[in-house]
Amino acid sequence: QSALTQPASVSGSPGQSITISCTGTSSDVGSYNLVSWYQQHPGKAPKLMIYEASKRPSGVSNRFSGSQSGNTASLTISGLQAEDEADYYCCSYAGSNTAVFGGGTHLTVL
Amino acid sequence: QVQLVQSGAEVKKPGASVTVSCKASGYSFTTYYMHWVRQAPGQGLEWMGIINPSDGSTTYAQKFQGRVTFTRDTSTSTVYMELSSQRSEDTAIYFCARPGGTTMGGTWFFDNWGQGTLVIVSS
Numbered sequence: 001q002s003a004l005t006q007p008a009s010v011s012g013s014p015g016q017s018i019t020i021s022c023t024g025t026s027s028d029v030g031s032y033n034l035v036s037w038y039q040q041h042p043g044k045a046p047k048l049m050i051y052e053a054s055k056r057p058s059g060v061s062n063r064f065s066g067s068q069s070g071n072t073a074s075l076t077i078s079g080l081q082a083e084d085e086a087d088y089y090c091c092s093y094a095g096s097n098t099a100v101f102g103g104g105t106h107l108t109v110l
Numbered sequence: 111q112v113q114l115v116q117s118g119a120e121v122k123k124p125g126a127s128v129t130v131s132c133k134a135s136g137y138s139f140t141t142y143y144m145h146w147v148r149q150a151p152g153q154g155l156e157w158m159g160i161i162n163p164s165d166g167s168t169t170y171a172q173k174f175q176g177r178v179t180f181t182r183d184t185s186t187s188t189v190y191m192e193l194s195s196q197r198s199e200d201t202a203i204y205f206c207a208r209p210g211g212t213t214m215g216g217t218w219f220f221d222n223w224g225q226g227t228l229v230i231v232s233s
Contacts, residue, residue, distance in 0.1 A: 036219035
């Protein structure tokens with residue numbers, strides 16, 4: 001099972017919007033609406049930000065949104081804030097009771 | 111509230127096995143699956159597998175098949191991850207992660223994480 005493809009890094013200025021892509025295949029992302037996104041600050045456990053491609057858990061800012069088209073899922077963060085600087089990972093169900101993560105994207109808030 | 115408390119850091123020699131525990135509280139232990147995820151230093155997250163605490167059934171990522179074993183103890187609401195024949199590349203933080211729901215969809219996202227257990231494999 002190959003990792004999902006994410007850009008290694010993205011950056012944006014405070015107040016701007018950024019989008020992180022997560023590209024899989026027709027065997028994982030493209031077959032299921034089961035992509036989730038996690039934020040991880042250094043030394044911390046990951047935090048769920050988006051599940052089932054576009055649903056936001058309670059307590060997560062509405063500045064975070066998710067979408068999916070075909071084999072690619074996307075996480076958009078609007079109104080960038082300094083505290084959004086972190087690593088972001090996508091994850092997808094991959095069939096046969098397995099899952100696969102993306103390689104991760106480091107977000108820098110300039 | 112849901113809590114997942116993992117065992118402490120370990121240092122192991124190459125070729126040895128390690129067992130990491132994850133004690134759950136705040137919910138019905140046998141109702142939710144449990145996943146294991148690891149993260150090597152400076153690297154990304156890697157899904158290792160899943161266990162059904164109700165019946166002990168497991169699915170492992172292909173990469174770990176034959177080397178990893180998940181078990182559970184329902185009397186103590188604890189799941190265990192044993193990794194054998196370790197090599198330096200197994201140096202990582204190991205996390206247990208509980209899914210957000212009990213349906214098919216709910217099983218495949220993780221809304222509660224343990225604090226992580228650092229395992230160092232070094233001669």
